[in-house]
Amino acid sequence: MQLVTAEEVHRLLDYPYLIDALRRAHLGPPPFGANIVADDPAGTGNQFVSLLGWNGHGAIAAKLVGVFPGNLQLDPPQASVQGLVAVFDPDTGTPKLVADGEAMTFRKTAADSGLGALFLAREDAEILLVVGAGGLAPHVIAAHCAARPSISRVLVWNRTPARARALQATLAGRGVSVEVVSDLDAAVACADVISCVTMSRAPLVKGALLKPGVHLDLVGAYRPEMRECDDTCMTRGTLFVDTRGGMESAGDLCQPIAAGVIGWDAIQADHFELAQGTHPGRTRDTEITVCKNVGGGHLDLFSAEALMARLDT
């Protein structure tokens, strides 16, 4: 059994490779998946998650991660999501590798958003706006730029500007130039791709301001009480999800649906249908596309298979 460190995960799963691996994985049927979400018996609100996926003769993969939001307030701060992804031979159950869970989670989440942009963003998209400057922000920047190499400007907005500037400095050290913006509405109005990676409970992106042709990628708001965009985004946009499994918990979907603004039937397709061409995706340059990144164990499984394939070659 091989240990794959965070550094190796990031090196092996570059976004052009991983986005294409996810696209190819979506050409088949959804694999088997099952989850355990355990609440801390001590009542802290922390959770521990076990996601199991079994893809025929491809792989068995299990992600085991803690979701401990308070880690960010520790001294020194720790990642809120930590754990591992383990991959097993589907013909014998033999453990093959154990990979860093935080790195695998960042990679699969951002590549999933990148895949949405590959299917849905305009091919000439130039301006990317990232809303939120947390751990996922550098990853969605890399993933969207991999999906749309036409992107030439990256704007970052964050509720606390200091964090956006810290991200800017970190990325500058890696040769990636981003602009910190303070006027979110103005940035929304000029962006071709908007990626929201926040823990917000109130809408940030106003649908009335969206430029025709924009692609809106929604990564946060994974709980019913969370929200990243307003109802107008959902009524102006053509709606997609990466997967329908678990989408009922996403605040940006369940809130406008509960309010009667849209119905579940407003969702046009998922990544399987987009990959397989049963839905064409974007149909005109002025169309506004909205894709809710719901996530799920199948993406961890697909990412683990992509990692295995890289290690085997």
Add this chain to the structure above:
Amino acid sequence: MQLVTAEEVHRLLDYPYLIDALRRAHLGPPPFGANIVADDPAGTGNQFVSLLGWNGHGAIAAKLVGVFPGNLQLDPPQASVQGLVAVFDPDTGTPKLVADGEAMTFRKTAADSGLGALFLAREDAEILLVVGAGGLAPHVIAAHCAARPSISRVLVWNRTPARARALQATLAGRGVSVEVVSDLDAAVACADVISCVTMSRAPLVKGALLKPGVHLDLVGAYRPEMRECDDTCMTRGTLFVDTRGGMESAGDLCQPIAAGVIGWDAIQADHFELAQGTHPGRTRDTEITVCKNVGGGHLDLFSAEALMARLDT
């Protein structure tokens, strides 16, 4: 994160230590546990299991193992149970170690039976009979001898005698002397402790032959259609389980209960009650005690905590 190999697991979790660690762990309340049992989507009958346990501020542990019976028929044969046990810091979710799953499973299963003998077997037990010569047999021998150092003779019976002789040869190489017996009934009649570790679907141990004072440990028959002992064992014996969680699937319990021979209320206590002294266990030298080893994720968690403690010192 530390990798703990099978060899290290076996070295660190010697049975006197692990049985006492399990006993101490049973002094507290049962920890949180949840399971996924996934069937191979290819329809082979193979299964993959995720057991998650969370013990307050003790540890979070997850066992991920495949159960692939056909592995034994591969060339070369492989273990039917393979996988890993991962342990996480319960205050941050940080992964601490990954240990070999087969070794951890053998150790926790045998130590659980040893704990039953510690609570229930006569203190002057001399003759141990092990029924079955598979992978668990050397472990239950070591565990029962750790629980009852008075054991001076070990008899092994197996459906195919060649396998019992192979076990005898292997153990002789480690300085452990066992006698292979061909007459199971005669061996049952003289044993002070009987440990059944088979995949049998028909009763092997006849209750009418049990010696007064014997302790009967039942490890196989984890499915409703399996059976290691007959109804008379259950009516002559005082019945115990390691845990009530999952006991309804054990053929040696559910079959006589379905037949009306005994009721679920025949089960006097579990390992938590025995450890905490709310049930006295054996009350007289001539009492026949029967303990069904049901197993469960809490035992994997307790064993993982014991491994962590050994590595920390």
